[in-house]
Amino acid sequence: MKNNKKIMLLAGDGVGPEVVNETTRIIKWFEDNLNLSFDLDEGLVGGASYDKFGVPLTDETLADAMSADAILFGSVGGPQYDKVSFDKRPENGLLKLRKEMDLFANLRPAMVFPALANSSTLKKEIVSGLDILIVRELTGGIYFAEPRGIENLSNGEKKGFDTNLYTTREIERIGRVAFDLAKFRNKQVTSVEKSNVMMSGVLWKEVMSSLYENEGKEISLNHMYTDNCAMQLVRDPKQFDVIVTDNLFGDILSDTSAMLTGSLGMLPSASLGSKDEITGKIYDALDHEQLLWVHACLQLSSIYFYEKTVGKLTDTEKNKYHEENTLAADMVLVDISQMPKTHSKLKEWVIQKSKEKNYLIKTDVAM
16 A cells, blocks of 8 residues: 655635645646655635634644645635634634744745746846745744734723744744755845844844854855845846845745736745654755755756657757746656755756656655
């Protein structure tokens, strides 16, 4: 009997079910064509869960998610839930998943391929060839810290308050993710905060600077205020490589960067964690650079999909097609242990694989 990996499907609301349904068709294709199968489990989250159970995430669904090898998540929310009490809003189901699974690293790539450059509202020459990565801290800061609330004042008014709290450990671990990924990209990290007006920003900058002094020998680090970063993303986005920032600012900046490509719906993201010290469960790829291997896979696969379904390409056509298409199909699994662990050997390995078959990385990632 096969020891299949378990994928938890949480389609959620809005476009989520449509996206997840199409993705399950791809999973079915693997099963039919490559003798590769997964155990799929479905659950409700967000508004869909609230409509049936009165809460955005049940304890049972959370337990199922915690036991899965990967989570395929759609989206949550909708205008029909605007008047739902704060603690039962659809978004709280997603926040609970992130917190309970300690998915502290949110990777939000923004890439613009030449064929899609006209989809952006910015000039083609500004965005064509864009390839940036925003690393957002996902389980701390203002979305989770206490105290928070709304209180009545003696004069009859009310006050609402939240706390943007970070510890040294929280900043260091997200910084390491950004530094590690930058080493396999263009070796440039921009740390974004508001240290000019926020004490949490002062600590963020101090910790990032210290981490860089101790562990940043292979990369460069510069600091930027959040408002300036937002402006620079629109003015000259290709100046960035990896941007690392906190939960609130990452939420805003990643949506801004997504629109550089033409649509938020064009881009994937991954929410990654680390090893659970109690259960030993791993909710992310063992090495953060594995995500770059996945990117290499998807780039190569487009050529083979075309040649299998349409016809052979010349070298010139392959180069052009490689630049302009992002289709991924007809892939076989390769265990991560077979892949090179150093950047210097990656190019040689990718070229060799391009002469063989397409491949997809075998890894346990919760998204």
